[in-house]
Amino acid sequence: MSAALSRCLCRVLSRQTAPSSRSSFYSFLLGEHHHAVQSPWFAPVRTLKTSAPLRAEPKKKKKVDPRREQMLKERMRKKLKKLEKVAPEFIPIEDLITPAKCLDETRERSAPRLSFEESEGRALLLKEWCRYKQEQHMAEVQAVELSLEAQREALEELKLESEELYQAALKPDPLLFPFTHDGPVYTPPKSKYEAPDGKYNNITKVYTQ
Amino acid sequence: MAAPCRRMASRSLLQFLSCFSRTAVGNAGFRQFSSTSVCRATLMTQSVTARARSPWTLMAAVCLQRFPVISADCTPIEQQFRQMMRQMELEKSLLSDHELRLLEDAERMSRKQADDYDSDEDDDLGDQEIVLAQDLEDSWEQKLKSFQPTPRVTADTDEDLTSLERCLADSLFLLAEQQVGEGKLWLLPQTRWQDGETLRQTAERALASLPAAGLKATFLGNAPCGVYKYKLPKAARTESTVGTKVFFFKAVLSDSGPPAAPNAPLLWAKKSELQRYLKPSYMMAVDRFILGL
Numbered sequence: 001m002s003a004a005l006s007r008c009l010c011r012v013l014s015r016q017t018a019p020s021s022r023s024s025f026y027s028f029l030l031g032e033h034h035h036a037v038q039s040p041w042f043a044p045v046r047t048l049k050t051s052a053p054l055r056a057e058p059k060k061k062k063k064v065d066p067r068r069e070q071m072l073k074e075r076m077r078k079k080l081k082k083l084e085k086v087a088p089e090f091i092p093i094e095d096l097i098t099p100a101k102c103l104d105e106t107r108e109r110s111a112p113r114l115s116f117e118e119s120e121g122r123a124l125l126l127k128e129w130c131r132y133k134q135e136q137h138m139a140e141v142q143a144v145e146l147s148l149e150a151q152r153e154a155l156e157e158l159k160l161e162s163e164e165l166y167q168a169a170l171k172p173d174p175l176l177f178p179f180t181h182d183g184p185v186y187t188p189p190k191s192k193y194e195a196p197d198g199k200y201n202n203i204t205k206v207y208t209q
Numbered sequence: 210m211a212a213p214c215r216r217m218a219s220r221s222l223l224q225f226l227s228c229f230s231r232t233a234v235g236n237a238g239f240r241q242f243s244s245t246s247v248c249r250a251t252l253m254t255q256s257v258t259a260r261a262r263s264p265w266t267l268m269a270a271v272c273l274q275r276f277p278v279i280s281a282d283c284t285p286i287e288q289q290f291r292q293m294m295r296q297m298e299l300e301k302s303l304l305s306d307h308e309l310r311l312l313e314d315a316e317r318m319s320r321k322q323a324d325d326y327d328s329d330e331d332d333d334l335g336d337q338e339i340v341l342a343q344d345l346e347d348s349w350e351q352k353l354k355s356f357q358p359t360p361r362v363t364a365d366t367d368e369d370l371t372s373l374e375r376c377l378a379d380s381l382f383l384l385a386e387q388q389v390g391e392g393k394l395w396l397l398p399q400t401r402w403q404d405g406e407t408l409r410q411t412a413e414r415a416l417a418s419l420p421a422a423g424l425k426a427t428f429l430g431n432a433p434c435g436v437y438k439y440k441l442p443k444a445a446r447t448e449s450t451v452g453t454k455v456f457f458f459k460a461v462l463s464d465s466g467p468p469a470a471p472n473a474p475l476l477w478a479k480k481s482e483l484q485r486y487l488k489p490s491y492m493m494a495v496d497r498f499i500l501g502l
Contacts (some may be wrong), residue, residue: 020464106304111300122293143501151432157456158436158456173431176427
């Protein structure tokens, strides 16, 4: 508003001083400049952009703006947190995923036709195997029970002998576990066998959550 | 039950007096010292009398076992079943990459041999045409034949009872010939229990005292696995000793070390061979905890 006023004033002044000489116009301006120090309404052209009312304008929104910006930032942060709360993806268990190779139809074998005798023979062999395994299992269970009984009797006898030794026998052995033993192999180990050097590329997939 | 109670009471008294002597200074400490030594003497005699009241002498023996090195042979029914399972699994399975390649190669061969064969129609496979799947199989067989595994069954070593390499498919147990009473007997290595050690330590001592050096074993726990008690013949019985109780401890052989001298009275026997060497009543007691599985 004040800018428009000052522009109007300028035009009026310029129209009035048009026929007069340049020096008078400048002196008029300078004269006005002296006046400008006293009153802001009669400011010369040079000082238009830096006049007091123009300088004072942007300072109006000081209190409201930072608060608004802060509110905006908080809202953005909350939105980001909501997005981040999504549960992480599960690591796929590769054993449970049927590979596409197995569903290929060209790989199917032609199912052979079994004769009656053969299918009967298989069924009978399965039954015999079942009986054999059951006997084996019962024998194992009995052997374990016998050995436990033997240990119980030994501990009883020891208790009759001396209480100290009995208490020492009951204590668990902390140095025993972890106990490892390599199981039986098919052929006995070869003494002085030099295994051939081999290299392999490890292609296992490692997943990170 | 009175004997152990008294022993426990005297032990606590001794502890009290010993801590008292530690805290006391100067002449007072000297006096306490003498009293504690008197107390200790009474404790010793009491423990000796407590043990002496029991008429059984204690001995600990070690049952050292070497686990089988190779898998046992299959029984006839196991062999039959294994064959049948292999057949069934083959029938239910899908064709593998190698088998598919074999079929393709065979088909391609037959097409090439046909009269109206146009080589431009064929796909450009490159390496697959030069090295057929059959050639790969042949090369693999050659490699297998060039490897000589150690034979599973060695009849010579099986005869030698003192060698540790005999009967690799069964578990072996260590027997020693030791002086018992008047005569020598074959039994699991044993030794007499001494004051101040646990029975497991006695068993470890029994193992260490054998002429075979370097036998390293892992003892399975502090508890005995079996007991064998026998009464001395009436002539040898005194007031203090009626008989002996032998407690057995199980151990697993971890390292055999250098082979023992050939004249050492030791042998490694399978469960079925134990009967030949052990006395019947001893065998009955030992048979229970030696698992023939």
